[in-house]
Amino acid sequence: MPEVYAARRERIRECCTAGGSATALVTRPANVRYLAGAAPRGAVLLMGRGEDLLLCAGPPSGEVGEGRPDEALRVQVLPRAGGDPAVAAADVAVAQGAESLAVEENHLTVTRHRAIGSVAPRLRLGDLGGAVEQLRVIKDEEEISCLRIGAEIADQALGELLESILVGRTERHLALELERRLVDHGADGPAFATSVGTGPNSGRRGHRPTDRRVEEGDFLSVCLGATYRGYRCEIGRTFVIGTSPADWQIELYDLVFAAQRAGRESLAPGAAYRDVDRAARQVLDSAGHAEGLPPLTGHGVGLEIDEDPQLAPAAMGKLDACVPVTVEPGVHLPGRGGVRIDDTLVVRPEADGGPELLTITTKELLAL
Amino acid sequence: MPEVYAARRERIRECCTAGGSATALVTRPANVRYLAGAAPRGAVLLMGRGEDLLLCAGPPSGEVGEGRPDEALRVQVLPRAGGDPAVAAADVAVAQGAESLAVEENHLTVTRHRAIGSVAPRLRLGDLGGAVEQLRVIKDEEEISCLRIGAEIADQALGELLESILVGRTERHLALELERRLVDHGADGPAFATSVGTGPNSGRRGHRPTDRRVEEGDFLSVCLGATYRGYRCEIGRTFVIGTSPADWQIELYDLVFAAQRAGRESLAPGAAYRDVDRAARQVLDSAGHAEGLPPLTGHGVGLEIDEDPQLAPAAMGKLDACVPVTVEPGVHLPGRGGVRIDDTLVVRPEADGGPELLTITTKELLAL
Structure with a gap:
């Protein structure tokens, strides 16, 4: 099964590259689950130049209904202060040298989108659109x-x-x-x-x-x-x-x-x-x-x-x-x-x- | 009870006027319910210069758990084609002569926000912030x-x-x-x-x-x-x-x-x-x-x-x-x-x- 998730991520990566962004941030829970095998509460998926990263607000519980994260992914749990994993992911993207980041504008609120922009002002934010939803059809x-x-x-x-x-x-x-x-x-x-x-x-x-x-x-x-x-x-x-x-x-x-x-x-x-x-x-x-x-x-x-x-x-x-x-x-x-x-x-x-x-x-x- | 809803809306109106917008659009379901008495699926509340308007994607069902819309509100059900009531509301605001519209940026997605901007390009979009959430405390x-x-x-x-x-x-x-x-x-x-x-x-x-x-x-x-x-x-x-x-x-x-x-x-x-x-x-x-x-x-x-x-x-x-x-x-x-x-x-x-x-x-x- 793990190769299924990697193959799906590869398809999205191709989609992004074609759209001019080498890095993508997936926030919609069903999309995160589709690409990562699991979507613990609040988790987001960063697909970047380096390894793909699943950022979670809390530890994955590993229950049957929730799925298990693909073992090929690095999983990082945020420290307790309760920050937004999407903002933390933008920070990681910058550290990895990303210049642009495709986000899900049909899922992110204006406020979250702006918070990502603030933490990473030099990152060009693009729109991933419904690329993952289309792949899921x-x-x-x-x-x-x-x-x-x-x-x-x-x-x-x-x-x-x-x-x-x-x-x-x-x-x-x-x-x-x-x-x-x-x-x-x-x-x-x-x-x-x-x-x-x-x-x-x-x-x-x-x-x-x-x-x-x-x-x-x-x-x-x-x-x-x-x-x-x-x-x-x-x-x-x-x-x-x-x-x-x-x-x-x-x-x-x-x-x-x-x-x-x-x-x-x-x-x-x-x-x-x-x-x-x-x-x-x-x-x-x-x-x-x-x-x-x-x-x-x-x-x-x-x-x-x-x-x-x-x-x-x-x-x-x-x-x-x-x-x-x-x-x-x-x-x-x-x-x-x-x-x-x-x-x-x-x-x-x-x-x-x-x-x-x-x-x-x-x-x-x-x-x- | 109806005067409760009118009083709450009046508080939000004062808040908006103080922030420079005479017109506000509430989209978060719990906030719509708090101000309108009911929040049928997809409903949004426009509080403008004219009468306040509850725009719904379908007819309110009037069930106990759902609440009944405040009778002082005009309720408008969108025709069936399935448009976004928030976008329709922006259209109404323009027709009412509004120059600016405070929206809930912490609830609207980037995509919906942009759709509102497109239908009403001359409308200055502001942020209602958490005004209704604060009032609800x-x-x-x-x-x-x-x-x-x-x-x-x-x-x-x-x-x-x-x-x-x-x-x-x-x-x-x-x-x-x-x-x-x-x-x-x-x-x-x-x-x-x-x-x-x-x-x-x-x-x-x-x-x-x-x-x-x-x-x-x-x-x-x-x-x-x-x-x-x-x-x-x-x-x-x-x-x-x-x-x-x-x-x-x-x-x-x-x-x-x-x-x-x-x-x-x-x-x-x-x-x-x-x-x-x-x-x-x-x-x-x-x-x-x-x-x-x-x-x-x-x-x-x-x-x-x-x-x-x-x-x-x-x-x-x-x-x-x-x-x-x-x-x-x-x-x-x-x-x-x-x-x-x-x-x-x-x-x-x-x-x-x-x-x-x-x-x-x-x-x-x-x-x-």
């Missing part, structure tokens, strides 16, 4: 394997919940129960705050669980994910409570299902992000739900739950093989509720069988 | 009441855990169980990731729970908190598992207890932050634990779990009445474990009975 099989295990865990947690009695329990309790089951099955933790919506709350993207209790006749929508070795996946399903769904529920479910299938089926290497979005979105649009649709119908996943690419109307770019994305259209009718269906899939060429579905819980409309 | 009785309820909830959750069987359960499960109990008792959610450390992991600040199981003879240290109406408190306790603590455990516990008491007893209006830190720290220092002590022995709490002031050796400033802080010294002996004791208290003058202890779970060394 295409996953290797090791990364996909972590996502696959995370998806299995989420499927298990969801499956067990469906076997339990739901009527009368609150959204909050169902969400906590799901999170406990994720950990039971080996997750580092939930990939994001588990969302459970019942009745009028169902189908809302990112709904925060309330004290509302599950009632007969409700739609119940659930969105959860597991973090496994730092990698985060996502699954969302909508169920109906009671034996006979109402006609409007069946119609709405079938519609969102059709939109989600259209999105899934359009996943292929070379497909434009916006075309995948449009495939799903137009099914909902043409049924009169253009208003109130969420701004995207899917996004990349990996070390963060919301990564590049964005599958949205104005997104630029095309899918590659080995890019894991969600496809998650939904419709919410104010006051009545709604439906969301959300899978994590890996883009694969048709010769390899097409998109690989990681979250395999059934998408039939179950009446629970 | 002293709490009103309404805020303290939320913290008090949160502390009661955390005490209840902890008390129930202590009545259950602990040996054989993992740190992760104990942490999840505590979080479930917080919600059971009415918390919006945990105030931060619950920390449970057993055996060699005990006593580490911010320890992330692992799969290690509780064993006879272990120290067990727990740190948790409830969020109640947005306000976050914190409690930490250390216990010993089994009937008879070892001599080293009793000695270490007594030492940390003495340090924590010294810190608590030094809380008074007018006491320097660093003197409170020193009171606790010197007890540990003089017992030979100077190495490896955390950089602070306490901090403010409120809408964020880690607010101003910092109780640390180099901190500048003095306590006021009605400032809630934690006092949380600890010692961790690598390979053996350690002790942390953590309370949330409100600074009160001696005439009012001195510091008000919000977290009342016993600090005797319990053998469980």
Whole structure:
């Protein structure tokens, strides 16, 4: 594994050199982890002329979920006074003779950026932009394997919940129960705050669980994910409570299902992000739900739950093989509720069988 | 309540005018919530010449934990394309005839700051600094009441855990169980990731729970908190598992207890932050634990779990009445474990009975 991190750093170094900076400072935690194997709290990665250096505010704890720093890296823990490792890194860069330093302007605050400038006034500060985020888009099989295990865990947690009695329990309790089951099955933790919506709350993207209790006749929508070795996946399903769904529920479910299938089926290497979005979105649009649709119908996943690419109307770019994305259209009718269906899939060429579905819980409309 | 928010905004407006900007843009979520009553995802607050404006990326959901926007505010939801409300706010400021805009440089990234500058090139961008954070330090009785309820909830959750069987359960499960109990008792959610450390992991600040199981003879240290109406408190306790603590455990516990008491007893209006830190720290220092002590022995709490002031050796400033802080010294002996004791208290003058202890779970060394 160590050579993986070194190879990734080498790619970023090439990127910097092409941009005119021989030295780069990575501060965004997911990027630090991607390049260094671990991101202890506050850690930053300096990639310079000399050896690469991981500067930490405290000692790495070496827990499973946190990862271990690549052994090829020098790790330096700041003394206790609580300085900013990014500022200390700029100091090191100057001592190494660097003239310019590419930083992550989309992560550093104005204040931190200025502090770096003050400690090293002769250092020319450039912008690393989203170079590391771009490199993270295409996953290797090791990364996909972590996502696959995370998806299995989420499927298990969801499956067990469906076997339990739901009527009368609150959204909050169902969400906590799901999170406990994720950990039971080996997750580092939930990939994001588990969302459970019942009745009028169902189908809302990112709904925060309330004290509302599950009632007969409700739609119940659930969105959860597991973090496994730092990698985060996502699954969302909508169920109906009671034996006979109402006609409007069946119609709405079938519609969102059709939109989600259209999105899934359009996943292929070379497909434009916006075309995948449009495939799903137009099914909902043409049924009169253009208003109130969420701004995207899917996004990349990996070390963060919301990564590049964005599958949205104005997104630029095309899918590659080995890019894991969600496809998650939904419709919410104010006051009545709604439906969301959300899978994590890996883009694969048709010769390899097409998109690989990681979250395999059934998408039939179950009446629970 | 609405007049509270208007009064807070008025204070910030005075601050800005004194600094040469008639218009301010608040982006840090806790600051937006403090001034506007709610901070829906991505919302920013523009305080200008005209009426104050809350710009949101999506509609406020109006859930209890999230708060409701002050009705005196105009709320504007951006159309779906997913622009940055901060950039839209700068546009509005220009339309209102503003010449300068104070922004939160300690929150805005360099990239967002530049985007604001691009959309409004004639707008002079100033720095609001930590004006809102400073205003948040002293709490009103309404805020303290939320913290008090949160502390009661955390005490209840902890008390129930202590009545259950602990040996054989993992740190992760104990942490999840505590979080479930917080919600059971009415918390919006945990105030931060619950920390449970057993055996060699005990006593580490911010320890992330692992799969290690509780064993006879272990120290067990727990740190948790409830969020109640947005306000976050914190409690930490250390216990010993089994009937008879070892001599080293009793000695270490007594030492940390003495340090924590010294810190608590030094809380008074007018006491320097660093003197409170020193009171606790010197007890540990003089017992030979100077190495490896955390950089602070306490901090403010409120809408964020880690607010101003910092109780640390180099901190500048003095306590006021009605400032809630934690006092949380600890010692961790690598390979053996350690002790942390953590309370949330409100600074009160001696005439009012001195510091008000919000977290009342016993600090005797319990053998469980």
